[in-house]
Amino acid sequence: MASKKPTKQVNNKMVSIVIAVLILGGLAYLFFPKFHADEKNQALVQNVVETFGKRLQNVNLAAEDIDVLSVSMEENYGKLLEDPLLIVSWLRNPQNAPGRMVSSPWPDHIEILSTTKITDTKYEVRGNIVEITSDEVSDACVGVAGIDTEIEGCTLDGFAAKRPISVTVEKSGKKGHPWLITAVTLGQYSIGKEPHWQSTRDDEVGFTYEYPDRLDAEYISFENIPPMITVNSKVKKLTCKTTKETSSLPERVSKQTINDNEYCITAKSDGTADGSITDFTYSTITEEYGLTSVLFSVNYLQCNNLESEEETKCSEERENFDLDTIADKIIASIKN
Template sequence: MKKQLLVLTLVLLLTTTVIAAARALAPIIIVVNGSPLETDVAPVLTQGRVLAPVRAIAEKLGAEVIWDGENNTVYINTITKDGELEEKDAEAEVTAVVETFGARLQMVSLLAPEDILAQSMEENYGDLVAPGLLEEWLREPAKAPGRQLSSPWPERIEINALEKTAPNRYQVRGEIIEVTSAEVAGGGIAARRPINLVVEKVGNSWLITAFTLGDYEEAGTIIYDNDEYGFRFTLPESWAGYTIVTEEWEGLNPEAPGEIAARGPIISIRHPRWTAERPRQDIPIMVFTHAQWEAMEQGAFHIGAAPIGPRELDRNGKYVFALPARYNFAFPEGYEEVEAILETNPLQANENYS
């Protein structure tokens, strides 16, 4: 009898344990207002408490959940119809601040004297940027956004994402769009630069409190191939539709004023937006034979009145390619863009050409 009682007790204990284990292994179901809730992370039972993802439950109940990573804080806010309108109004105000800031970037020349730069920043950024950040830019203009060249220049900020990271704080990701007069006339973009901003409500105003510039995105390029002389020239995509103008350089005999001692071609790459009424800076490429180049360097002839001669860009087995001295002496529109192009060593001679 005792054995039978012991066996029965063991069976009951084993059955209870199996049932408890089965219950523990069974998935926990969350039901909100009568509807089962699917979550990306399954709820778990730990030490008698159910741990469940708060975002899924709160949003199912119509609340707003914000994770503030900087302060390790989760904000849960109930949303009413009035709250939804306030949220949309806030996003519209933040967008307006960023877009206005983007439109004013071209007004602030970062190369201006310190006193003029300070005045320009105050006038154009003062109502959009928090005082602390503005003071930082004034101390270190290299960190400040603005206009670095006459062309291209920052035209606007395009917003790619706007995220609420805390009550009264938004993070904005976008791009500074730079253009030249060519893009203004015909459309397009000269350059893009990623940008991150933090916009916070300070008192009654939305102000930019943090700002980070990314690296320029690599723009597309086009290639001008010259088979006659054996070289190629890499151009920005904005030069698509360029034209080639061929003229002649003349080398004057220093011993006989007015006497032409040598001649050769000068090939100019002309911007597609060049017009007679509004000319732009060409990219001029002088072509010399090796013998002509050596003769010029030895003083057998000179080109123009400049005290310095052309600057070599590259050479192949037959020709030397050079940039005229003071080619941009008149500083026409677009000369800075051409300078920037030339800094990238865009001309490559065909070494096998002879």
């Protein structure tokens, strides 16, 4: 006859199992809802940043009419921001505001790299604004209204440039908008693998830098490439003797802030049979090299020598073309 196991031993095992289940259940009750809440909040925060990123290309920072730019920022950014004073600060300095400076390249989206929880009601999202040109998009990206990277089947082959961005998103009491942007910080551009951006090394001063071997323009072109870079590590303060903005002198000097960097810009123009050639020098102070300058010449076609439709296109291109950002990108690319 088989012996029976002691009832006491069986009961002890059952009690241990029940206790273990209760402990696990208690832990799940305490921590799982919080984990899922954090996960949900993170998804909502990232969605706000991604939506913000897709709207950057709609805001033309080069708009001459400040009222037009103000309306555009309000329409595209307004419902994503906690404080409208952010727009006020961007209007004061469009060069350092989020948006689109030139027709090409343009900001396509924000590539999220990290999402950090600061408090239960505050997150910091770090990433890159990814800028592209028509060279980076597949044929499937072309729709009725032009290039649209949201079209199904659209793929990107690289990027034209990336710009670091940090976005602070906080919980809001506004109905329908639980999370809103409270701060945006833009970093320095990094150059992408554009077909027309090349890398060169200056052995005399011992550094490499990147530059475009052509411009994304039909009526504007480089006269000399690669551009020349000069540095003077002994100079730590930028001095700039500017000329009047309305000056008709062949050599004009202006002071300008480009992507938070202060530049002294010299432009000297000479006429040609077809237009004019302007020699540019962009000078700024960099931490590593001191006074750093990039020098290049640009050939401008004379627009009023063209037929009516071509003249309009030429004038619009000349008005909207942004050499400032190109010069800043070149200097930002300098490496030992």
